[in-house]
Amino acid sequence: MPQTSNVSTEHEPGKPIARRASAFRAILRYARPHAWTFAAITLCSLLGISADLLQPYLVKIAIDDHLAAGRSDAGFLIGISLVYFALAVVSLAFTYIQNNLLQYAGQSVVARIRKDLFNHISRLSMSFFDRFHIGSLVTNVSSDTETISQFFTQVLLSIIRDGMMLVLIIYFMFKLDPMLAWCAVLILPVVGVIAISFRSYLRRTYQQARSRLSRLIAFTAENLAGMFLIQAFRQEKEQIRRFDEQNRDYLAANIRQVRSNVLFNRTFDILGNTALALIVWLGGKAVLDDTIQFGVLYAFISYIRQFFQPINQITSQWNTLQSTTVSMERIWRILSTEPDVRDPRPENTAALQPEDVKGQIDFEHVSFGYIPNVPVITHLNLHIAPGQMLGVVGTTGAGKSTLISLLNRFYDVTEGCIRVDDRDIRSIPQEILHRIVGLIQQEPFLFSGSIIDNVRLFRQDISRERVIEACRFVGAHTMIERLSAGYDTLLSERGSGLSAGERQLISFARIVVFAPKILILDEATANLDSHTEQLVQQALQSVSAGRTTIVIAHRLSTVMHADRIIAMKDGQIVEQGTHETLMALNGYYADLYRHAKEASSTG
Template sequence: MTDRNAEVRSDAGAQAPSRHGSGSDAGADQSKRTSFKAMMSYAQPHKWAFAGIFFCSLLGISADLLQPYLVKIAIDDHLAIGQTSVGFLVQLAAIFLGLAVISFIFTYVQNNLLQHVGQNIVSRIRKDLFKHISKMSMSFFDRFHIGSLVTNVSSDTETISSFFTQVLLSLIRDGMMLVLIIVFMFQLDPVLAGYSLIVLPVIAIVAVLFRSRLRRAYQNARTRLSRLIAFTAENLSGMFLIQAFHQEEEQKKRFKEQNTLHLKANIAQARSNVIFNRTFDILGNAALVMMVWLGGRAVLGESLQVGVLYAFISYIRQFFQPINQITMQWNTFQSTTVSMDRIWNILSTRPEVADPKPGNASTLEPRNVMGQIDFNDVSFGYRADRPLIQHMNLHLYPGEMVGIVGTTGAGKSTLISLLNRFYDVNQGSIEIDGIDIRHFPQANLHRIVGLIQQEPFLFSGSIIDNVRMFREDITREQAIQACRFVGAHAMISRLPQGYDTRLSERGSGLSAGERQLISFARIVVFQPRVLILDEATANLDSHTEQLVQQALESVSQGRTTIVIAHRLSTVMHADRILVMENGEIVEEGSHQKLIAAEGVYADLYTHAREAGNDSAISG
C-alpha cells in the first residue's frame, strides 16, 4: 500500500502544476475569481458589522482630514489679518483636541470590529476546511501530501486572516481617505488638484506592470514553503528509519536543498516587493515637489493664499500615504489570492466515495448484521490503465474466520480497502447481508466493519479516551470492561495514572503490542459485526503476539473475521485460508488441505520452516 500511494502521489504531483502552468491565462484568472468569490461568501453573515466598520472609518478619517483645513482657516481668515487673540488659540486647540479624540475612538472601534469579524471568518474557514478534509476519500490522500494539507489548514488560513484584518482594512480606510482627500483638494484649489491627479494613471500603469511579476513571486514562495513543510513532516514521521539506515547526513543535504530553494523564492519575493513599493515612494516625492513648486509660484504671484498652500501640501503628503499603504498590502493580497486558490482547490474537490442519496440509502443496526460478505465479479485498479483485481468472486459466511496470505502486491490490502469502501469498485459489487455497501451511509458501514491495522494509531490524550475514541456516550466502565476482555487491563493498571495516563503523539511510550491491545479494546467497545485484521501481529515479538492472539480469539467470537497474515501462525487455525497472487485467489482451503495440495501455500510453509520461522509471507 505504501509504494502504491507514493506512486499515485508522484503522478498527481507531476500533474498538479498544469492547473495553472499549462492552462490558459483566462482559465487561471477564472479559477482565481471563483475562489475569491467563494472565500468572500464567508463575509456575508457579517454585513452589518462591515457597515459599522465603514461608518467608523468615515467618522475617524473625516476627523483627521479636517485638521489641515482647520489650520488653513486659522492662517488665512485670522492670522493673516492680525486676529491673534488668546481666546481664538484656545478655541482652535480645543477643536483640534476634539477631532483627535473622535479619530481615536472611532479608529479603535473600527479596528476591534474588523479583528473580531476577520478572526471569526477565518475560524469558520478553518473549521469547514478540516471538516471537508476529514470527509474525503482515501484516493484524495493519495494525491495530496500531508505537508501540503497542513499548510492549507494552518499557513494558508493565516494568510486569509491577514487579508481580512490588514488588506480589507486598508481598502476601506485608505480608499475612503483617498476619496475624501481628493474632495478636500478640489474644494481648496481645482487647478492644483487637477495637476496632482496626473500621477494616478502612472500609478495604474506601474501596478499593472508589476501584477504578474508579484503573483509569480508569491506563488513560487508558497509552493516552496509547502514542499519544505511536506519534506519536514515526512522526515519526522520516518525518523526511526532514517536513523536505522544512518541517513541523517543525506536527509540534511536534501533538507538544505529544499530550504535553499525556499530562501531564494522568499528573497525574490522581497526584491519584487521592495522595487514595487519604492517606485511609489519616488512617484509620491516627485508629486510633492511639483505641488510645492506650482503652489509656491502661485503664492508669490498672490493668486493663492498661504493657508491654502499649507493645507494643500498636507493633503498631498496624506494623498500618497493611503496609496502607499494600499500598494504595501499588494503583497499580502497576492499571497491571499494564492492561498484562497489553494484552499478552494481543496473545498471544491468532491469525495470520490460519497454517501448514497436518502432515497437509495439502506441502514443496518450492527446487532442485526449476520456477517455474510459477497464479492460479486469485482474489478478494481487504483489507476484505470492498471487493473489490480479482475472479476473476483468471493463469499464469506457469517461467523467465519478467513485468513488471507500472499506476497507483496498480491492485492490483500486492496481487498480490505474495498470492503471498508475507502475506494469504490470499478466493476461488480460488494455486499453485506445481501445489501450493496454503496447503499450504506459510510458512518453506518464503518460501525458494521471494524479494522485493526499493523500500526494502530493512538491520539494525544488519555488511554481511556483512546479506547472510546473521545466519545462521551461510551462510559468509562464500558471502556474498562473492553480492556479487561482483551487482556489489556493488567498492562494499563501498571501505568502511573492507569487509564488516565496521557499519551503523546501516536502513543509513544507504549510498546507495539500494548498499542495493539488498546486497538483491540476499541473494537470491543464499538462492537462491529465484521472484523478485519490487516497485518495486526506483523511487528510483535512472540510473547506479545500470544497476548494479541488471545485477544483476537476473544474479539472474533460471533463475528465474521478477515485476517491478513504476515505470519503463518496467525492463520493456521482459520476456518479458511485464501492465497492471493496478482489480484487473484489462486488457492483456498484449510491449513491441512492447502499443505496436502502442495501448491503455493505449501511452498510458503516449507520456506518458512526452512528459514526457522513462520514469517516468510510478507506484505
C-alpha cells in the same frame, strides 16, 4: 497499496482568471453573515477619516483667517485648538472601534473557513490522500487560512479606509485649489501603470515561494515520520543535505519575493516625494505671486502628504492581495473537490441497522485498480459466511490490503459489487458501514491524549466502566494499571510511550467497545515478538468470537486455525481451504508456509 504522487496543490493549466474569480467569490461568501459588522466598520472609517482630514483645514483657517489677517484674539485660537483636539479624539475612538470590529469579523470568517476546510478534508476519499502531500494539506489548513485572515484584517481595511481617505483628500484638495489638485490627480494613471506592470511578476514570485514552502514542509514531515529509519541506516548527512537544498530554494524564492516587494513600494515613495516637491514649487510660486494664501499651501502640502499615504498603503497590500488570491484558490480547490466515495441517495439507501447485521460478506466479480487501466484485483469472487474466520495470505502486492480497503469502502470497486448481508455496500451510508466493519491495522494509530480517550475515541457517551471492561476482556487491564496514571495516562503522539504489543491491545479494546459485527485485522501481529504475539492472539480469539473475521497475515501461524484460508496472487484467489487441506495440495500456500518456516528458523 496505492502510491502517493507528487501532485502539487497548485492548479493545473486552464482558465486561471475565471478560476481565481470563482475562488474569490466562494471565499467571500463566508463574509455575508457579518454584512452589518462590515457596514459598521465602513461607517466608523468614514467618521474617523473625516475627523483626520478636517484637522489641516482647521490650521488653514487659523493661518489665513486669523494670523495672516493680523488678529490677536486668543479665544479664537484656543477654540480652534480645542476643536482640533476633539477631532483627534474622535478619530482615535472610531479607529479603535473599527479595528476591533474588523478583527472580530475577520477572525470569525477565517475560523469558519478553517473549520469547514478540516471538516471537508476529513470527509474526502482515500484516493484524495493518495494524490496530495500531507505537508501541502497542513499548509492549506494553517498557512493559507492565516493568509486569508490577513486579507480580512489588512487588505480589506486598506480598501475601505484608504479608499475613502483618497476620495475625501481629492475632494478637499479641489476645494482648496483646483489647479494644484489636478497636478496631484494626474499622477494616478502613473500609479495604475506601475501596479499593472508589477502585478503578474509579484504573483509569480509569491506562487514560487508558496510552492517551495509546501515541498519543504512535506519533506520535513516525511523525515520526522521516518527518523528511526534514517538513523538506523545512518542517512542523517544525506537528509540534511537534501533539506539544506530545499531550504536554500525556499530562501531564494523568499528573497526574490521580498526584493520585488521593496522595489514595488519604493517606486511609490519616489513618486510621492517627486509629487510633493512639484506641489511645493508650484504652490510656493503661487503664494509669492499672491494667487493663493499661505494657509491654503500649508493645508495642500498636508493633504498631498496624506494623498500618497493611502495610495502607498493600498499598493503595499498588493502582495498580500496576490497571496490571498493564491491561498483562496488553493483552499477552494480543496473545498470544491467532491469525494469519490459518496453516500447513497435516500431513495437508494438500504434499510440496515448495525445491531441486526449477521456478517455475511460477498465479493461478486470484483475488479479494481488505483490507476485507470492498471488493475490490482480482477473478477474476484469470494463468499464469507456469518461468524466465519477467514485468513488471507499472499506475497506483497497480491491484493490483500486492497481487499479490505474495498470492504471498508475507502475506494469503490471498478466492476462488480461487494455485499454485506445481501446489501450492496454502496447502498449503505458510510457512517453505518464503518460501525459494522472494524479495522485493526499493523500499526495501530493512537492519538495524543489519555488511554481511556484513545479506547473510546474521545466519545464521552461511552462510560469509563465500559472501557475498563473492554480492556479486561482483551487482557490489557493489567498493563494499563501498571502505568503511572492508569487509564488517565497521557500518551504522546502515536502512543510512542507504549510498546507495539501494548498499542495493539489498546486497539483490540477499541474494537470491543465499538462492537462491529465484521472484524478485519491487517497484518496485526507482523511487528510483534513471539511472546507479545501470543498475548495478541489470545485477545484476537476473544474479540473475534461471534464476529465475521478477516485476518490478513504475514505470519502464517496467525491464520493456521482459521475456518478457511485463501491464498492470493496477482489480485486473484489461487487456492482456498483449511490449513491442512492447503498443505495437502502442496501448491502455492504450501510454498509460502515452507518459506515462512525457513525464514523463521534462519531468524
